[in-house]
Amino acid sequence: xxxxxxxxxxxxxxxxxxxxxxxxxxxxxxxxxxxxxxxxxxxxxxxxxxxxxxxxxxxxxxxxxxxxxxxxxxxxxxxxxxxxxxxxxxxxxxxxxxxxxxxxxxxxxxxxxxxxxxxxxxxxxxxxxxxxxxxxxxxxxxxxxxxxxxxxxxxxxxxxxxxxxxxxxxxxxxxxxxxxxxxxxxxxxxxxxxxxxxxxxxxxxxxxxxxxxxxxxxxxxxxxxxxxxxxxxxxxxxxxxxxxxxxxxxxxxxxxxxxxxxxxxxxxxxxxxxxxxxxxxxxxxxxxxxxxxxxxxxxxxxxxxxxxxxxxxxxxxxxxxxxxxxxxxxxxxxxxxxxxxxxxxxxxxxxxxxxxxxxxxxxxxxxxxxxxxxxxxxxxxxxxxxxxxxxxxxxxxxxxxxxxxxxxxxxxxxxxxxxxxxxxxxxxxxxxxxxxxxxxxxxxxxxxxxxxxxxxxxxxxxxxxxxxxxxxxxxxxxxxxxxxxxxxxxxxxxxxxxxxxxxxxxxxxxxxxxxxxx
Amino acid sequence: xxxxxxxxxxxxxxxxxxxxxxxxxxxxxxxxxxxxxxxxxxxxxxxxxxxxxxxxxxxxxxxxxxxxxxxxxxxxxxxxxxxxxxxxxxxxxxxxxxxxxxxxxxxxxxxxxxxxxxxxxxxxxxxxxxxxxxxxxxxxxxxxxxxxxxxxxx
Numbered sequence: 001x002x003x004x005x006x007x008x009x010x011x012x013x014x015x016x017x018x019x020x021x022x023x024x025x026x027x028x029x030x031x032x033x034x035x036x037x038x039x040x041x042x043x044x045x046x047x048x049x050x051x052x053x054x055x056x057x058x059x060x061x062x063x064x065x066x067x068x069x070x071x072x073x074x075x076x077x078x079x080x081x082x083x084x085x086x087x088x089x090x091x092x093x094x095x096x097x098x099x100x101x102x103x104x105x106x107x108x109x110x111x112x113x114x115x116x117x118x119x120x121x122x123x124x125x126x127x128x129x130x131x132x133x134x135x136x137x138x139x140x141x142x143x144x145x146x147x148x149x150x151x152x153x154x155x156x157x158x159x160x161x162x163x164x165x166x167x168x169x170x171x172x173x174x175x176x177x178x179x180x181x182x183x184x185x186x187x188x189x190x191x192x193x194x195x196x197x198x199x200x201x202x203x204x205x206x207x208x209x210x211x212x213x214x215x216x217x218x219x220x221x222x223x224x225x226x227x228x229x230x231x232x233x234x235x236x237x238x239x240x241x242x243x244x245x246x247x248x249x250x251x252x253x254x255x256x257x258x259x260x261x262x263x264x265x266x267x268x269x270x271x272x273x274x275x276x277x278x279x280x281x282x283x284x285x286x287x288x289x290x291x292x293x294x295x296x297x298x299x300x301x302x303x304x305x306x307x308x309x310x311x312x313x314x315x316x317x318x319x320x321x322x323x324x325x326x327x328x329x330x331x332x333x334x335x336x337x338x339x340x341x342x343x344x345x346x347x348x349x350x351x352x353x354x355x356x357x358x359x360x361x362x363x364x365x366x367x368x369x370x371x372x373x374x375x376x377x378x379x380x381x382x383x384x385x386x387x388x389x390x391x392x393x394x395x396x397x398x399x400x401x402x403x404x405x406x407x408x409x410x411x412x413x414x415x416x417x418x419x420x421x422x423x424x425x426x427x428x429x430x431x432x433x434x435x436x437x438x439x440x441x442x443x444x445x446x447x448x449x450x451x452x453x454x455x456x457x458x459x460x461x462x463x464x465x466x467x468x469x470x471x472x473x474x475x476x477x478x479x480x481x482x483x484x485x486x487x488x489x490x491x492x493x494x495x496x497x498x499x500x501x502x503x504x505x506x507x508x509x510x511x512x513x514x515x516x517x518x
Numbered sequence: 519x520x521x522x523x524x525x526x527x528x529x530x531x532x533x534x535x536x537x538x539x540x541x542x543x544x545x546x547x548x549x550x551x552x553x554x555x556x557x558x559x560x561x562x563x564x565x566x567x568x569x570x571x572x573x574x575x576x577x578x579x580x581x582x583x584x585x586x587x588x589x590x591x592x593x594x595x596x597x598x599x600x601x602x603x604x605x606x607x608x609x610x611x612x613x614x615x616x617x618x619x620x621x622x623x624x625x626x627x628x629x630x631x632x633x634x635x636x637x638x639x640x641x642x643x644x645x646x647x648x649x650x651x652x653x654x655x656x657x658x659x660x661x662x663x664x665x666x667x668x669x670x671x672x
Binding site: 010011013014015044046047049182183184185186187188191222223224225226227228259261262263264265266267278279280281282283284299340341342343344348349350380384414416417418419422427430434437438440 | 538539540541542543544546547568574577578581582583584585598600601602603604605606637638639640641642643644645646648650653655656657658
């Protein structure tokens with residue numbers, strides 16, 4: 001039977017995908033046409049959502065963006081055979097956005113029913129876990145280390161090194177914690193993966209548990225992601241029923257299980273030690289390090305905390321070999337990164353590619369440049385704590401070290417583009433405001449610095465003692481960078497200082513002419 | 519639909535989760551799911567069931583943005599105000615809605631019908647600005663479509 005694919009990813013739903021599926025189902029019944037509607041995750045081309053796909057002998061053909069009212073005309077034109085229509089896009093895998101990618105983590109996302117375990121297996125699912133079992137824990141960790149995989153949550157710490165430290169620590173219990181608290185604005189890869197291919201994350205976590213000798217794992221997700229949580233919880237239940245998780249997961253008598261926990265709207269809980277406190281049922285207050293979580297983590301036991309994308313990268317590495325992974329990338333940034341584009345770009349969404357492109361390629365070629373027709377003024381990379389890059393720095397190579405050399409960060413892979421209607425002084429003030437709202441309050445530079453930062457920026461924008469206040473703001477930022485316990489206070493200065501350096505005019509009182517710019 | 523406060527039901531809901539390690543967040547989420555908010559009496563019940571002090575539970579309730587200590591408005595509109603939405607016009611959309619409802623963020627309408635809360639990222643950044651109106655996600659909004667969607671939900 002012909003299969004029609006309609007995404008059920010949160011973003012597609014927010015753009016009416018359920019209405020499209022309902023209308024399609026009604027029209028098929030009315031026309032007495034037999035076809036199956038499969039609900040999938042998203043391919044990551046947000047500007048084409050809802051993207052409807054049809055299985056044809058020549059591969060999957062896409063139509064988009066489809067509204068419910070387009071359904072009758074699509075069927076009239078021959079949707080079921082992939083025939084022409086104004087919304088016809090052609091073979092999905094041949095669209096430039098798709099064909100230019102190297103989809104390792106997102107290979108299946110958008111293609112399959114996320115809760116179809118058989119389909120997951122048919123497309124290579126659990127092969128990485130089987131490989132890990134054949135290799136044994138030590139060699140599995142060696143493979144992860146040799147691949148050069150670094151933490152995709154933002155810090156970029158080598159995953160294999162973390163795993164080895166936890167494996168080498170003796171303890172009665174150890175934990176794997178998956179950080180799915182994807183709070184950075186402009187990032188949505190974790191959500192897409194949990195909604196589109198949840199078994200891949202389960203597989204990655206099982207490999208991690210096997211490698212370090214943990215029998216219990218947690219996923220710490222967000223209350224802002226209700227759909228991802230629902231799908232992931234269902235996937236966990238299916239995995240338990242299939243014996244992938246449970247008392248005999250690794251071997252008889254050697255069990256492994258994953259529990260989903262949901263945060264409660266605190267951005268700081270994305271910081272790994274605050275996350276542990278929250279999992280323990282406490283306020284999300286950052287812990288001082290050392291001791292490191294690999295030695296003294298959840299409930300005082302050795303714990304590895306990895307981002308969703310880090311864990312989801314591991315199955316590919318084990319199946320294809322660490323050499324194949326390490327062969328991709330640039331400098332010390334190996335492998336591929338799911339880059340997430342948003343803001344005022346023509347093409348927004350998720351684009352997975354090896355490190356090494358320039359920002360200009362990402363913004364102008366992949367993202368298609370400005371959507372509003374106004375020039376791009378700046379892009380913020382790496383979430384609310386990441387620096388603003390002006391076009392003069394768009395030659396920067398997408399790689400951890402190249403970004404750090406320009407006081408920026410890759411973070412979790414988000415890039416938000418602002419056109420020239422943006423007021424960078426306002427954005428800098430927001431960075432301080434956000435830090436003040438979300439500060440856990442434990443360390444003074446963050447708790448008080450963020451409030452003082454807003455006040456100084458307000459004074460600058462009111463034209464009060466400009467020179468002195470610029471010096472004061474720079475000094476305050478320096479204190480926050482060096483004196484904060486975690487990345488919240490430590491990195492909030494980056495968007496502020498980058499905005500101040502590249503757009504000093506936006507920190508002056510706004511002139512009447514400028515006020516008139518819409 | 520949320521239930522009216524009922525200590526027996528609350529105790530049963532708490533009891534069903536006490537086997538979890540570090541159970542407080544799941545307990546608070548469950549209480550808020552059932553009753554719509556976490557009244558002071560619930561704090562006492564949770565504290566005693568989990569062998570914590572009331573101060574510890576209160577500290578957790580007050581730390582997290584999600585937990586409410588009073589019954590919410592009938593309709594909660596959560597508007598994303600983070601950078602990706604800002605870049606695509608979230609401030610203007612929010613201003614349009616505030617003008618239409620004659621309200622401001624976090625201020626419950628006098629008749630208890632609606633409250634607009636800021637949220638920092640719904641993960642729909644690639645189709646910004648985004649909002650959660652009740653339990654319905656909406657993306658690629660502007661002032662007009664946001665006002666229309668909120669009024670339709672009222």
